[in-house]
Amino acid sequence: MKERSSGLIIGISIGVVIGALLAVGGLLCFRFHRKRPQIGNSSSRRAATIPIRANGADTCTILSDSSMGTESSRTSVQNGVPLWLGGLKKGHVVAASGILEYSYKDLQKATYNFTSLIGQGAFGSVYKAQMTTGEAVAVKVLATDSKQGEKEFQTEVMLLGRLHHRNLVNLVGYCAEKGQHMLIYVYMSKGSLASHLYSEKHDVLSWDLRVQIALDVARGLEYLHDGAVPPVIHRDIKSSNILLDQAMGARVADFGLSREDMINRNASNIQGTFGYLDPEYISTRTFTKKSDVYSFGVLLFELIAGRNPQQGLMEYVELAAMNTEGKVGWEEIVDSHLEGNFDEQELNDVAALAYKCVNRSPRKRPSMRDIVQALSRILMMRPNKKHHRRDSSVAADEVALNVDQLGRRSPMNGEHRRFESFGSTAESCEA
Structure with a gap:
């Protein structure tokens, strides 16, 4: 009887010890599994404080x-x-x-x-x-x-x-x-837009490519203004800050001044490149999105005329605007290197848009989103225009081949053939 009591006590003791061990193990497992989702949730919350917005x-x-x-x-x-x-x-x-x-x-x-x-x-x-x-x-x-x-x-x-x-x-x-x-x-292998506009080492940029470059820059600025959180104002848009990749796609570079504004918003001294600066910014010391729009308008005229503000670009534009009233007749300012190889309707549309961008009143300037839509429409009209011209003058084209033109310098060299046309997969991806 005594032996049975001792065995019972020993069994109960062993059961209690095993139960305690199981309880401790269960508690540790519970705490471990509870911590894991907390870490995940914490990272999700913190990641949300550094938002990255990108378009399609x-x-x-x-x-x-x-x-x-x-x-x-x-x-x-x-x-x-x-x-x-x-x-x-x-x-x-x-x-x-x-x-x-x-x-x-x-x-x-x-x-x-x-x-x-x-x-x-x-x-x-x-x-x-x-x-x-x-x-x-x-x-x-x-x-x-x-x-x-x-x-x-x-x-x-x-x-x-x-x-x-x-x-x-x-x-x-x-x-x-x-x-x-x-x-x-x-690394941008094709260098800056300025080097292609003004250096003899590069072939002449075709009109079609100039308009595509303008659209690329507009899309980059639209993202900074409306896609980034918080919005970013570049503050130094100019041809030397537009870089070209291997496919001649344009990208906006050098955020030196924009980063200063993001870090130190109390800076009041005028910074930027004269000729591209918004007159409103110079007088008020306040830089806005519409200041970037003004600089983009100057860049558009630079692409059209093949000259920069230091070469009297805007004075040249204002003289032309007196005859065009800002709408048609901009042919007189076109870069002579294009040798007439451009669509007059496109030229007047792009120049009219540029003239709106450099309006003295910031309120009357379009937004970068409006500019992207306008340039996109211009490019979308190209297939229709070419189809119409081909139907109306195909017979004349077949017999009017001018032998003297064979030796002319072509603005559209193989180096500048854009791999990503407006109707390519890269563009349709955004749509």
């Missing part, structure tokens, strides 16, 4: 001429957990948009010790970098005499990193080492 075209269009390699980069994600879950840390930037961090040593090697200079401006020098993976990027080394500190640089990367559009020169990486701040951008 961006989801099916490659942002750069070639894919970015990651062999020489250090991403801002460790063990699958983004660094921004733990807040900002020195040497790291919020990278919810996938911005890569590069080491100074890698960039020094890729730029041949920073000797591959391809551009220079007030905000720093730009170098071409050949990465070990074979991809080419543009490295912008910010000027060391700037007052920008580590916090401001982190803010800049956060602001620029959230802007993604096929008509913007997108930020793809950064470096913050050895007292240097560098921004890595998509």
Whole structure:
């Protein structure tokens, strides 16, 4: 009887211990599974505070001429957990948009010790970098005499990193080492629009391509004004800040002044490029979206006339406007290099739109969304116009081949043949 009592006590004790262990294990499992969704929800909430808005075209269009390699980069994600879950840390930037961090040593090697200079401006020098993976990027080394500190640089990367559009020169990486701040951008192999308009090294841009470039720039600005959150005003639209990719697609570059405005909204000194600046901005010191529209209007006239504001472009335009009343008769200002190879109706439509953009009253200027729609309509009318001309004059075309024209310089060289026509897959993707 005594032995039976002892066995019973031992059994009960063992059962109690096993039950306690099971209870502790169950509690730990419950807490573990409870934490996992909390982390996920937290990341979702925080990601929402750094919004990235993109139109339909961006989801099916490659942002750069070639894919970015990651062999020489250090991403801002460790063990699958983004660094921004733990807040900002020195040497790291919020990278919810996938911005890569590069080491100074890698960039020094890729730029041949920073000797591959391809551009220079007030905000720093730009170098071409050949990465070990074979991809080419543009490295912008910010000027060391700037007052920008580590916090401001982190803010800049956060602001620029959230802007993604096929008509913007997108930020793809950064470096913050050895007292240097560098921004890595998509490399634009065809250079600036200004170089194609004014350099003898390039063939003449055709009229069709000029209008397509204008539409590309307008789409980039429309995204900045209406698609980015918060909206971004570029503040320095000009032909040297429009870069061309391998397919002659145009992208808006150099957000130097816009980033200053985003970081320091109290800056009151006039900044920008004279000739492109909105007169209203000069008088009021207030830059608005319509100021960008004015600069875009100047750029449109630059594409039409083949001359820049420093060459008296706007005076030239105002003289022509006295005869055209801003609507028709703009043929007298067309770039002579086009040698008459343009559609007069298109020319007058584009010039009339440009004249609206440079109206002295900002309220009377169209929005970038209106401009995109107007330029899109002009391009959509091209097939109808060509079809009509072909039906009405096909017989004359067959017999009017002028042998003397065979030796003329063609504005539409193979180098400038746009791979992405208005009716291509890349364009229809946006529709």
